[in-house]
Amino acid sequence: MAIPNVKRFRPFCPTCNESFTVMAVLPRDANVDSYLGDVVARHDHKAFMDSKNTKVRVGQQKQVKKK
Numbered sequence: 001m002a003i004p005n006v007k008r009f010r011p012f013c014p015t016c017n018e019s020f021t022v023m024a025v026l027p028r029d030a031n032v033d034s035y036l037g038d039v040v041a042r043h044d045h046k047a048f049m050d051s052k053n054t055k056v057r058v059g060q061q062k063q064v065k066k067k
C-alpha cells in the first residue's frame with residue numbers, strides 16, 4: 001500500500017494577516033522554510049480573502065432564511 005507523502009503546512013501570510021493551509025509533497029531534502037516562503041510569496045491574497053468573505057456571507061444568508 002503506497003502512502004502518499006503529502007504533508008500539511010500552515011504558513012502565515014503577513015499580507016492577509018492569516019495562516020492558510022497548504023498540502024504539498026516535498027522531497028525529503030527539501031528546505032521547508034524556503035518552500036513556505038515561496039508559497040507565501042505566491043499566495044493569492046485576493047482569492048483567499050474572497051473565499052473567506054463568501055463563507056461568511058453564505059453563513060449569514062442561511063441564518064436569515066431559517067427565520
Ligand SMILES: [Zn+2]
Binds near residue numbers: 016045
Ligand atoms: Zn495572503
